[in-house]
Amino acid sequence: MKQLLAILFENEAGALVRVLGLFAQRNVNIESLSVAPTEDTTMSRLTLLTLSDAQTIEQITKHLNRLVGVVKVINLVHVEHVERELMLVKVCAEGDERQEIKRTCDIFRGQIVDVTTNTYTIQLVGPTAKLLGFLEAIGRAHILEVVRSGTCGITRGAKVLSAGPKGA
Amino acid sequence: MTPMLTADEMLVRALIDQGIAHIFWHPGGASFPYHRALSKCEEIAFVLCRHEVGACHMADGYARATGRPGVVMLTSGSGATNSITGIANAYMDSVPIIVICGRDSVGHSVATQLDETDMIGVSRPVVKHSYIVPTANDLPRIVREAVFVATSGRPGPVVIDLPRSAYESTVKYEYERSEQISLRGYRPAESGHTGQIRKALEALLQSERPVIYAGGGVIQGDASPALLTFAECLDLPVVTSLMGLGAIPGANRLCLGMLGMHGSGLANNAIAHSDIVLALGTRFDDRATDDPEQFCPRAKVIHVDIDPSSISKTIIADLPIVGPVNEVLNILIQLANDKQELQSKRNVRYLSWWKQIDDWRQQPSGEERHTKESDSSNRIHPQDVVQTLYDETRGEAFITTDVGQHQIFVAQGYKFSTPRRWVTPGGLGTMGFGLPAALGVQFAVPQGMVVCITGESSFLINLQELSTCAQYDLPIKVFCFNNGTLGMVNQWNQIQGHENEFLGYAESMPDFVQLVESFGHRALRATSLDELKQAVYLAFSEEYKNQTVFVDVWVDPNVLVLPTKKRGSGTSTEVPVDS
Ligand SMILES: Cc1ncc(C[n+]2csc(CCOP(=O)(O)OP(=O)(O)O)c2C)c(N)n1
Ligand SMILES: [Mg+2]
Numbered sequence: 001m002k003q004l005l006a007i008l009f010e011n012e013a014g015a016l017v018r019v020l021g022l023f024a025q026r027n028v029n030i031e032s033l034s035v036a037p038t039e040d041t042t043m044s045r046l047t048l049l050t051l052s053d054a055q056t057i058e059q060i061t062k063h064l065n066r067l068v069g070v071v072k073v074i075n076l077v078h079v080e081h082v083e084r085e086l087m088l089v090k091v092c093a094e095g096d097e098r099q100e101i102k103r104t105c106d107i108f109r110g111q112i113v114d115v116t117t118n119t120y121t122i123q124l125v126g127p128t129a130k131l132l133g134f135l136e137a138i139g140r141a142h143i144l145e146v147v148r149s150g151t152c153g154i155t156r157g158a159k160v161l162s163a164g165p166k167g168a
Numbered sequence: 169m170t171p172m173l174t175a176d177e178m179l180v181r182a183l184i185d186q187g188i189a190h191i192f193w194h195p196g197g198a199s200f201p202y203h204r205a206l207s208k209c210e211e212i213a214f215v216l217c218r219h220e221v222g223a224c225h226m227a228d229g230y231a232r233a234t235g236r237p238g239v240v241m242l243t244s245g246s247g248a249t250n251s252i253t254g255i256a257n258a259y260m261d262s263v264p265i266i267v268i269c270g271r272d273s274v275g276h277s278v279a280t281q282l283d284e285t286d287m288i289g290v291s292r293p294v295v296k297h298s299y300i301v302p303t304a305n306d307l308p309r310i311v312r313e314a315v316f317v318a319t320s321g322r323p324g325p326v327v328i329d330l331p332r333s334a335y336e337s338t339v340k341y342e343y344e345r346s347e348q349i350s351l352r353g354y355r356p357a358e359s360g361h362t363g364q365i366r367k368a369l370e371a372l373l374q375s376e377r378p379v380i381y382a383g384g385g386v387i388q389g390d391a392s393p394a395l396l397t398f399a400e401c402l403d404l405p406v407v408t409s410l411m412g413l414g415a416i417p418g419a420n421r422l423c424l425g426m427l428g429m430h431g432s433g434l435a436n437n438a439i440a441h442s443d444i445v446l447a448l449g450t451r452f453d454d455r456a457t458d459d460p461e462q463f464c465p466r467a468k469v470i471h472v473d474i475d476p477s478s479i480s481k482t483i484i485a486d487l488p489i490v491g492p493v494n495e496v497l498n499i500l501i502q503l504a505n506d507k508q509e510l511q512s513k514r515n516v517r518y519l520s521w522w523k524q525i526d527d528w529r530q531q532p533s534g535e536e537r538h539t540k541e542s543d544s545s546n547r548i549h550p551q552d553v554v555q556t557l558y559d560e561t562r563g564e565a566f567i568t569t570d571v572g573q574h575q576i577f578v579a580q581g582y583k584f585s586t587p588r589r590w591v592t593p594g595g596l597g598t599m600g601f602g603l604p605a606a607l608g609v610q611f612a613v614p615q616g617m618v619v620c621i622t623g624e625s626s627f628l629i630n631l632q633e634l635s636t637c638a639q640y641d642l643p644i645k646v647f648c649f650n651n652g653t654l655g656m657v658n659q660w661n662q663i664q665g666h667e668n669e670f671l672g673y674a675e676s677m678p679d680f681v682q683l684v685e686s687f688g689h690r691a692l693r694a695t696s697l698d699e700l701k702q703a704v705y706l707a708f709s710e711e712y713k714n715q716t717v718f719v720d721v722w723v724d725p726n727v728l729v730l731p732t733k734k735r736g737s738g739t740s741t742e743v744p745v746d747s
Contacts (some may be wrong), residue, residue, distance in 0.1 A: 014288065014300070021292055062477035068297040068317055071353040154464060163352050 003050050003057045004076040004083070005154050007065065008161055010069040011037050011044040019046065019070065022063050028052050032085075043163060046151045062123035071163045080156040086123065087131045088113070090145040091138055093120045101138065108134045119144065173343045175304035175335030176205035179268075182311035184211045186238050190230065190611055191215065193225040196243025198270025215611065215640065218632040220247055222604040224254020225630070228267040229608030232591045233566060233616075235390065237318050238265040238608060243476065244272045248287040253598060256294040258325040260595025261411065262388055264318035266412075267291075268742065271331040271509045288329050296324030300335045304341050312346040321356025323388055357474055359490030365499045368470045368487055372402060377442035377521045380404050381427065384411030384594070385449015385473060385493050387587040392416065394497035395448065403517055404446070405525055407435035409456050410579055412449075413590045418563060418583025422492070424525065428456035430576045430729055434528050441693075442467045447485075449493045451478040453595070465618040472496045547724040548700055550649055552575065554581035556704050557619065566591060566609045566619040570626030572656040574649035576729045578621050588711050600629030603646065607633060610642040617708070618643075624650045624677060634687040635709040637716050643727055645707045646718040648680060651725040659728050680720040689716040 009015050016035065023030055028050055033127045035046040049059070057064060057075065076083075093101045098120070105122050108130065114121035124134055128151055135143060155161070173181060179202055183191070192215045195203070206214060220242050227238025242248050248269040254291050258265045269287050270627040297317045298308045314326040372378050386395055392415050393500040399406050399422050407417045407427045416423045425432035427439050437443065445467045451455070457463040462480045471478075471485035472493055479488045489496055501565035553693060554577050557565070569575040569592045584590050591609060593601040606620035627648050637644065649655075654671055660670060690712060694700035707717040 014298075017289075018292065025293060058475065059481065066296075066322075066475065066477055068351060068354045 001053055003052055003149065003151045004065065004081075005043055005046075005050075005057075005061070005064075006072075006074050006076055006112075006153055006155075006161055007046040007048065007070060008038070008072040008163060009044055009046065009066060009067070010071070011042055012069065015044070015069040016046070018067050019166060020062060022067075023048075023050065024117050026056060026060065027084075028056060028122045032148065034088060034152050035100055035149035036066060040163070045161075047076075047151055049151050064158050066137045072161050074161060076153045081153050083127050083151050084125055085150040086125050087134075088121060088147045089135065089138070089143060090119055090121045091142045093142070094118045094142055097142070101142065104134070104137050108137070108166075110134065125128065132143065170342045170344050172340040174205070174338070176202040176306070176338055178304050178307045179311070179330070180205045180209045180212070181343055182308045182346070183239065184209070185308070186237075186311055186315045188212060188237070188315075190224045191239045191241050192217050192230075192608070193241035194218075194220050194223055194247060196245075196247045196270070196272075198244035198247070198272030198332065199241065199328075200272075201270070201332060202241075202330075206276065213611075215607075217713050218635050219346070219630065220250035221254045221600070222633040222636065223263060223428060224251045224258065224267065224631050225598075225601050226608030226611070226633075226636075227265050227603035228254065228258045228261075228601075229605030230612040231263050231265055231323075231608075232261075232605075233588050233609045233612045234589070235319075235388070236264075236612075237315055237733060238263075240267045242267065242269045244270050244287070245285045249285060249290055252291060252294065253596075253600075255325045255365055256289055257593050257596045259294040259296070261384065261593065262323050263325070264323040265325045266314050266318055266328065268328045268330060270403065271329055291327045295327050296322075297534065298327040298329070298672075300329045303473040304334050304339075307334070308344060308346040309607060313349060313351065317351070317354065321354075321480075322385075322473075328445065345684070357491045357640055358495070359408060360472065360489045360496040360499065362499065364487060364489045365496055368472075368489065369500055369503050371444055371468060371470065371487065371746070372404070372446065373517075376518065377441055377443045377524075378402075378404055378518065379424075379438050379442040379445050379464075379467075380447050381409070381439065381447045381450060382406055382412040383409045383414040383448060383450020386412055386415040387449075387475065387518060389449055389493040390587075391449070391492075391494035391497055394585040395495050396420070396422075396452050398501050398504070399496050401501060403522070405438055405522075407431075407438060409450050409594075410592065411594045412523065413579060414584035414587040414628065417585050419585070423583075424529075426579055428453075429458055430455070430580065432580065432733065435527070436481070437528050437653060438525060439464050440609060441466075444468045444470065447471045447473075447483075448497070449473055452482045454482070466656045478623070505680055517681055528701050546696060548694065548697055550577045550651075550723045550727055551581055551650065552697055553647060553700060553723065554578055554621075556701055557621075558582050560704050560708055561617055561619070565589065565619045566606075566613060568592070568602045568605040568618070568620045569608060570622045570629075571597045571599045571624060572623040572654070573651070573659065573727075573729045574621050574623045574626075574655070574723075576656075577649070580729075599623075599626040602626060603630050603637075604633045606644045606646070607637055607642055608638075610644050611640075618645070620646045622646060622648050624648055624652070624680065625654050625656060625673075627680075628678075631683070632686060634689065634716075638688045641714075642716060643714045644716055646684075646716075648718065648720050649723045650677075650720050651727075652677065653725055656729070657727070662728075680718070682721075684718040691718040691719055691720065693720045693722070695722045 031049040033048045110122045110124040113123045231238035318326045426436045427435040468486045469485040471490040566589045602620045602622040610618045682689040692703045694703045703719045
């Protein structure tokens with residue numbers, strides 16, 4: 001079952017590995033993760049995608065909350081949310097195919113960010129399913145390299161995930 | 169004016185400001201930078217241990233007996249990694265210890281010290297939190313936070329890694345006493361949800377067969393007096409986990425003893441037939457519940473714990489309450505006192521349930537004492553040793569144990585009168601814990617009666633600490649249940665129907681009396697019940713009272729710990745009282 005955790009934690013050395021250790025310890029694979037500082041640069045936000053059952057993820061969530069450096073955890077699959085991922089794809093594009101690939105890129109609202117005589121590098125943003133759809137459309141034979149950022153997620157509506165007031 | 173201190177002085181000062189009075193340590197290259205300040209420090213007693221794991225177990229025993237953090241100081245590399253079992257042991261039993269390790273490698277910042285053993289990484293899965301000290305200026309804050317994190321919420325070990333770059337012995341820093349704690353990611357619950365607590369009381373009052381199940385959290389959370397008050401107020405029977413022994417006086421009528429795989433028939437029957445269980449500060453360990461499906465099958469479960477991750481982990485709680493057990497019990501008492509009708513009905517509530525419990529109490533299931541019929545040996549029965557010690561110490565000794573049959577015999581037979589006197593490695597099951605833990609307890613409670621009950625195999629694991637014991641003149645009493653085997657392992661092997669030969673060490677054990685005497689301690693041998701009684705009498709006599717005494721007790725190797733149940737067979741074999 002897909003689980004998408006949003007985790008706010010201290011932006012300091014060693015904090016991320018404590019978070020990830022909880023998954024490794026239970027033999028739970030992480031499908032993707034994306035992490036960067038928030039508007040408050042002392043805090044990092046991580047979006048983590050994993051496939052696991054509800055009970056395991058609940059235990060992990062409780063243990064994440066136990067970590068001293070972790071400030072907030074929510075599972076985005078339980079709330080209305082927006083998901084986006086960025087992908088860079090290097091495709092081989094030669095002769096007549098260049099036009100065709102450019103068209104497919106436009107349909108998916110991708111941007112060509114680098115060009116050589118026989119390749120395009122295309123940037124695409126969207127929900128993960130759209131990125132996978134694009135790869136499908138381009139065709140495996142043309143794909144030279146794929147880099148994905150991992151999913152970022154945010155809740156819909158006015159509610160925010162924030163640290164709240166400091167204090168013990 | 170803020171004093172100007174060198175880095176080593178900062179560390180010592182920060183520890184003193186946190187009220188640290190003892191440090192259990194083992195030095196080395198990476199601890200040199202602070203030796204100067206340590207040697208000048210008069211407020212803190214430095215206990216030189218013989219092994220790092222011994223130091224950790226001492227700090228652990230010290231912390232369990234007092235609730236104050238036990239502090240350990242070590243060098244880098246093997247000095248640090250040797251402590252891992254001790255840290256893991258404290259982690260499993262939620263004991264507040266703080267382990268400070270040095271890091272001694274070339275390079276002037278943490279980032280350039282690449283060749284050092286990564287103690288933070290090695291210890292990560294078994295600590296509550298850990299710190300690398302970036303500069304000496306951070307020491308007061310980190311020491312303050314470490315003490316706070318270790319002792320608050322669900323307590324646990326904290327590691328502090330002190331890189332050499334954090335001290336420059338000539339530079340002086342401004343020392344500012346750290347008062348404020350700002351940890352936005354760490355806010356242990358301060359009280360339970362009143363609505364939930366109210367519901368819990370109603371559910372208890374409406375039940376017919378209630379049981380309180382008290383775990384180690386009651387002891388760690390200093391909630392024993394509140395537990396007794398509340399149990400008396402409603403006339404509720406109490407069973408405890410292994411770690412919860414002493415949460416309620418063992419000889420009290422309300423106490424039904426320990427539950428679980430090695431628990432009493434009475435406690436297991438009560439749980440199995442209950443219609444409501446009020447679980448306090450316990451994690452429903454599998455030795456307590458056995459098969460969770462068969463554990464209290466008809467009961468509604470109210471689970472109070474400071475740590476939300478303990479709740480609904482193995483047994484789904486019908487009514488979860490996150491909060492400190494003591495606070496929650498105090499609110500329950502308050503609510504109960506506000507109810508007028510409670511006062512009048514005290515003696516009629518749960519009448520038939522108590523009658524049933526007292527019936528069980530009257531007729532021991534026949535499983536309480538194991539004697540091999542074919543066996544005519546007059547070697548000492550382990551339960552007689554526990555009884556003799558209980559009679560001598562009136563339930564008031566601090567008892568540390570190792571792991572094995574001897575441990576369970578004490579758990580079953582010694583009725584602790586007060587909390588924090590039962591010091592056993594319950595979660596990790598660490599053989600080698602008993603002796604150093606006893607030393608730690610004696611440091612914490614110099615006037616206390618401290619007894620270590622061990623098995624011959626467990627004892628050998630950390631016997632080097634007999635030397636520490638000699639150095640600091642600690643009058644602990646050690647009773648080694650010498651059955652000549654890895655008793656507990658043998659027993660399980662036997663129950664599974666396997667051969668036992670390959671587990672034996674036959675004639676290769678030392679003469680324990682000579683061994684212990686060589687450290688300068690008193691050592692006695694008891695091969696019969698009379699000799700045992702004599703030895704116990706001597707150990708606590710005026711003459712030997714202030715000395716370390718070791719007694720090699722030759723217990724009957726054929727005696728098994730009862731009840732002996734295969735895993736998965738459920739905690740109760742009785743038929744339901746009703747349906
Ligand atoms: C460090 C460690 N290693 C192995 C075990 C597994 N184990 C549990 S009990 C036991 C036998 C202990 O023998 P002894 O100390 O003589 O106690 P007895 O059961 O005979 O009373 C062993 C090996 C353990 N608990 N801890
Ligand atoms: Mg033995």
